[in-house]
Structures are given as C-alpha cells and as structure tokens.
Amino acid sequence: MASQTEENYLKSLFNLANENNEVNISELATQMQVSMPTVNSMVKTLQKNGWLNYEKYKPVTLTPKGKKEAALIIRKHRLTEMFLVNKMGFGWEEVHEIAEQVEHIHAPKFFERMDEMMGFPTIDPHGSPIPDKQGRIQEINYLTLSKCKAGQTVILAALTNSSTEFLEFLNGRNLSLGTELKILSKEAYDQSIVVSYPNHSSETLSEKVCEKLLVKVVE
Amino acid sequence: MASQTEENYLKSLFNLANENNEVNISELATQMQVSMPTVNSMVKTLQKNGWLNYEKYKPVTLTPKGKKEAALIIRKHRLTEMFLVNKMGFGWEEVHEIAEQVEHIHAPKFFERMDEMMGFPTIDPHGSPIPDKQGRIQEINYLTLSKCKAGQTVILAALTNSSTEFLEFLNGRNLSLGTELKILSKEAYDQSIVVSYPNHSSETLSEKVCEKLLVKVVE
DNA sequence: TTACATTGTTAGATTAGTCTAACAAAATTG
DNA sequence: CAATTTTGTTAGACTAATCTAACAATGTAA
Ligand SMILES: [Mn+2]
Ligand SMILES: [Mn+2]
Ligand SMILES: [Mn+2]
Ligand SMILES: [Mn+2]
Numbered sequence A, B: 001m002a003s004q005t006e007e008n009y010l011k012s013l014f015n016l017a018n019e020n021n022e023v024n025i026s027e028l029a030t031q032m033q034v035s036m037p038t039v040n041s042m043v044k045t046l047q048k049n050g051w052l053n054y055e056k057y058k059p060v061t062l063t064p065k066g067k068k069e070a071a072l073i074i075r076k077h078r079l080t081e082m083f084l085v086n087k088m089g090f091g092w093e094e095v096h097e098i099a100e101q102v103e104h105i106h107a108p109k110f111f112e113r114m115d116e117m118m119g120f121p122t123i124d125p126h127g128s129p130i131p132d133k134q135g136r137i138q139e140i141n142y143l144t145l146s147k148c149k150a151g152q153t154v155i156l157a158a159l160t161n162s163s164t165e166f167l168e169f170l171n172g173r174n175l176s177l178g179t180e181l182k183i184l185s186k187e188a189y190d191q192s193i194v195v196s197y198p199n200h201s202s203e204t205l206s207e208k209v210c211e212k213l214l215v216k217v218v219e
Numbered sequence C: 001t002t003a004c005a006t007t008g009t010t011a012g013a014t015t016a017g018t019c020t021a022a023c024a025a026a027a028t029t030g
Numbered sequence D: 001c002a003a004t005t006t007t008g009t010t011a012g013a014c015t016a017a018t019c020t021a022a023c024a025a026t027g028t029a030a
Helices: A004-016 A025-032 A036-048 A064-086 A095-102 A108-117 A164-172 B004-016 B025-032 B036-048 B064-086 B095-102 B108-117 B164-172
Strands: A060-062 A153-159 A180-186 A193-197 A200-205 A213-217 B060-062 B153-159 B180-186 B193-197 B200-205 B213-217
Touching (some): A060 A064, B004 B036, B004 B060
Antiparallel strands (some): A153 A180, B180 B193
16 A cells, blocks of 8 residues: 555656656656655655656656556545535635645545535536546546637636635636636737626736636637 | 654543553553554653653653643544534444544644534534543543443443444444433343333343443433 | 756665564562 | 562664765757
C-alpha cells in the first residue's frame, strides 16, 4: 500500500504527464515542492514498488498499476469535494484543502457512501471529471473561453485552475458552473472578452481569466 | 503541531490515565502496540514539546496543554462517528476504524459543519460524551448493568467497550442505546442476568457482557 | 562545436518513528 | 530481606522522507 507521501507523488505524476505519459524530475520537484534529489530517490522507490518506469536521465512514466492507483486517489479527492459542496454546504473555494487530506483515508465504504448519497456524480465542483471505480476517466473536450468569438453563446462548464484566489474572483462576479454567457465583444489588443449573463449586463474578462474558463458552445 | 503519531499517543495517554492522571510506559506500549523503548523515546519527545511530564522510572502525566489537545482529537473522533451514523447511514459497529483516520484531519470548519448539521450532539454512537470546543468533557456517572438487581428497570445508555465484535453481539440481540431493560433475575452462581425488552421476552446476558453495558436506572 | 545553462545523480547528513539486545531499577514474593 | 519478576532505560541499528553540496549528463546557443 502506498504511503500518504507516495500517494501525493502518484497524483502529481498523473496530473503532470504529457501526451507520451512522461514527467520530468524537475517538474515533479517543482510541483511537489521538494528538491530534485528528493524526487530522484522517491522515483527509485516508486519504481521498486511497481508504480512507475524509471531509467537514468530519462523522464519517468507511470505504469498501468500506477496510473490506476493515481486515478483512484483523484476519485476520492473529487468525490470528497463534491460531497463537501453538495451535502455539507461548503463553497467551491473551500474544499480543495480539505479534500487534499481526506483523499488519503483508506475506507472504501466511506467514499462509496458519499457517491451513493450524491447519486453518482460524474464531475467535481470545479467541473473536473470523477474517475470511476476502475480508475477510468471520461475526458470531455471543452473549449477555453479565450478561443471563443464575439457573438457566440456558451455555458461555463469547468475550470483549468481551481485556486482559492481564482474561485473567489469568480464568486465576486457571480460566475458559477452552468452560467450561460453571451460574448458581446473581444478586444483585439489584449484579447479581453466582454460577456453578459443573468444579472450582469456587461463584464470584461481578461485573457488570463478567459484561458482558465472552459465552456461548451450553445448552438 | 502534533504529528499523526503523536496525536495517537496523546489520545491513548488520555484514555489510560488513572485517578492521578498517571500512565505507565508498559501500559502505553501495550495500548499503542509498540515496544517499550519506542514509548520511552516518544514520551521524551512529547515532554520536549510540552504535552506531558516525564521523570525517569515514574509514570507519565499529560500537561493541561496535552490533556486539551487529546480531548480535541477525541472530539473529532466522536463527532465523526456520530456523523457517519446519523448522516451517512453507517452502523455503530462500522464507524470506529474510519474515525480513527478522520480524527487526524486538520480542518476546523469540517468538524464544525458536522457538529452544526447534527444539532450539536453531546454523545457519540456508543454513548461516550463528545468533548466541547474547549476540550471539556462532561462526565456522566452511569452504572454497569452487572451492578443492578433483579426487579430494576434500566435504560441502556452507553458502553465501556465498543469493539466491532461486541457491537455485533448487541446487534444480534437488537440491543441499542435507549432500549429499556427489565431485569427479571440474576443468577448467583455466575452473575448472569436475565432481561426482557421490546420483542425479547427473555435474554440471558453473561457477566462479561453486563460489565460492558452502562445503564441508567428508571424510577 | 565549444561554452554555458539546465537537468539529473550521487554522496552524505538529518529527523521521525520504529526495532532488538543488553542492562538497570523497582516491585513482588517466598 | 534476598531472589525473582516486572518495568523501564540505554545503545545501536534501520527505514522513510527530506536536505545541501558536489558533480555529471544533456540540451541550447553563440
Ligand atoms: Mn481539488
Ligand atoms: Mn493529498
Ligand atoms: Mn471510536
Ligand atoms: Mn487515529
């Protein structure tokens, strides 16, 4: 069984993996906020336990076993976040830190019960998909708002970043998942976008913000 | 901040303390399932951090700070158990192991929210008192059923032992907190007691069982 | 293509939490 | 009270997870 520390590494490895499933030691060190030698020794341990493939001076890749394990921890994380929001009345900006701890609890029934109580949700409060019990993730291809054009109508569906600060920024403008946005205009100079939505006739969103908003286009 | 390991030691120290608040190293070793040298080194650490008083060859005692910390961990444990039973549909025999992990989560709001959702309960599913936010415990003086006499009517109020096996034994006889028991007779030879209660006209309970049942006498 | 920067590895140290073996103090008991 | 048992301590070792310093490999760019 993976230790709490190993579980956090697996999660980071899963999230950092590129198209070829590769992760560099330096990226992982940055993400985990530890030194490169620490990562170096940890990847050797993870390899020894069959969670990843490692060859000197090459980027590492998760094994299928490691990928599944990571997905199941992410499942616990996202189920927890959804439970905190839907059943315990937390705001979407408050749940990540708590889930970061709860995800390490070993009690399958606890998470199954959450899942059941919520009617088997498929996304978390930030729009990210919840892996199933087999660790499979159904990836949905949303568009970033920054790629949309004036005149389009879109629905806010997910976020590429869920930092507390960003979530509080969205709260301040009553932007939540499901909000229908009409794109009034797009400024050529700085790529900022002006949108309207219920109770907000005109809000300007910077490119920085638009890149973090994932939307689906309404016909 | 106490580590998860230290928190478990503090809890054990709190629970093992005698009338003089004292705990022996050997008791603690047994309870924690580690060797005596391990306890010896850990009590030195706990002392260094101000959680307990230690002098060579003497039993240890928690400091007020240590006692409060322990009570607050026990508070999280018992709130969790009650939440699992009342809000998530778990049986009282299933919750201890989960609470043993959840009690270490550092997220005051999480436990405050549980408390609120349950209407600020004062006892856990096994009848043990839930310490308040200041770590104060209101002790209730129940009687063990083994001390009761034939003819008395009592209400099952708490347990001195909450092992899964014992809880399953009670489940098997539909004995739950609040059940009103009429003591029909007491066998002088082995101190077993025959009781009747709703849907059970005559159940014999061994002394071993009676010692673990805490009751209050009905006038 | 050599120099420089970046990335990764090795060596060695540190801390937390655990162990066993050996010994010492305290408690019990004949 | 002396012998024995129980309890507690010390010494020394080990593993997990981390660090810094030094060095080596790889990648980039003049
Ligand atoms: Mn999260
Ligand atoms: Mn985590
Ligand atoms: Mn318990
Ligand atoms: Mn615990």
